[in-house]
Amino acid sequence: MSEANEPTGTVEPGDGGAAEPDAPAGTPDAADAGPGRRVRVVLVDDHRMFRTGVQAEIGQTERTGVEVVGEAADVDQAVSVITATRPEVVLLDVHLPGGGGVEVLRRCAALMADAEQPVRFLALSVSDAAEDVIGVIRGGARGYVTKTITGTDLVDSVFRVQDGDAVFSPRLAGFVLDAFASTDAPPIDEDLDRLTQREREVLRLIARGYAYKEIAKQLFISVKTVESHVSAVLRKLQLSNRHELTRWATARRLV
Template structure:
């Protein structure tokens, strides 16, 4: 995490009188360890990391068990992605519960990813270029109910929700299931079928079936055309 600032200066609690309970959801264990080391010094930051998860199933289990104040949520996760975590968490936690707020923290800056998790209920979206101090500030602001975005990403949300001219969804992309979108992104990034299967905890045969379905629905002939299609929509 380096230098992107979402305008969160002064949002932390320097006196240490308040703590925000946080769950980290990211499929890269080393990244979770790095975030934990950066922001998890509770006495200094006021952030108490109460749980971690690496896929959708783990995330829903940990979130419902710990009821954190804020969930730092990666967009691309095995088992259905960040949108699936949002959907399932909402269905398992009643309205009477203390609100659990979600802040997307992702390497992706694709408009489709940003809009997808915000529509799913996340309160903000920052990329992994954010500094540790700014991430702490973003966590506190989201805990307070504010919406927080890395500067350049806010425009995606404004365009999607404020413009009456822009279509709300990509009709071609909307034909695909969530799993097919996950497979599409990984294939477009150059992953071999075996690597996709390992990433998503599914069989190679299932990957092949999803790729065939994606090519058929998008009327494409091969993975090279699929890669160009995904790149044109900034999905990779």
């Protein structure tokens, strides 16, 4: 069964027992986050094993202060679980079935803007591609860290995001500043901005040589919907066929 169809909902935190006197080296400690502090977190990633690993690493609530209250494997699940649990922080993967992390951010915009109980997002991804980083930051995420981060640093990042800070992996921080502040930053691609997030996903897969049926399976949509998206992309970019589309995407390093 595809992970996108797996049951989701509230996840019980760790056993809640007292911490052992000698914790393993490198284990995140709640003391680092401040006495008695707690943060409720939802994990959004389409790889079950990765979610399980993060849960085991940071979800020992009595030790880390992090309570994992829900998990999701695709966009629809993420929006449903986040809306139901209203966590303080969401750890969000960038590449997800159903539209990606940017689509989750778009559909949760009202929750992020809630003055009384804002839901804040921290991207946690294997990707350090410029387009991915800028995309989720523009979408409203408070930070972006890669999956090479240690458990201790991830706990610290979660609490900092809860406090409203912006958090980035060291190499990405300078990149983000350059992208948003430098007068030498690359101009916005107006052609690419005409496309919706889903159209961009279909564009990339077409450019990578995927057949319509493969794209439909990858994005959990029908072949007819894929065809509609391809037609829309060709029309908006004023291209004639998928070969021209592939050259267009390759020239912009989107493949």
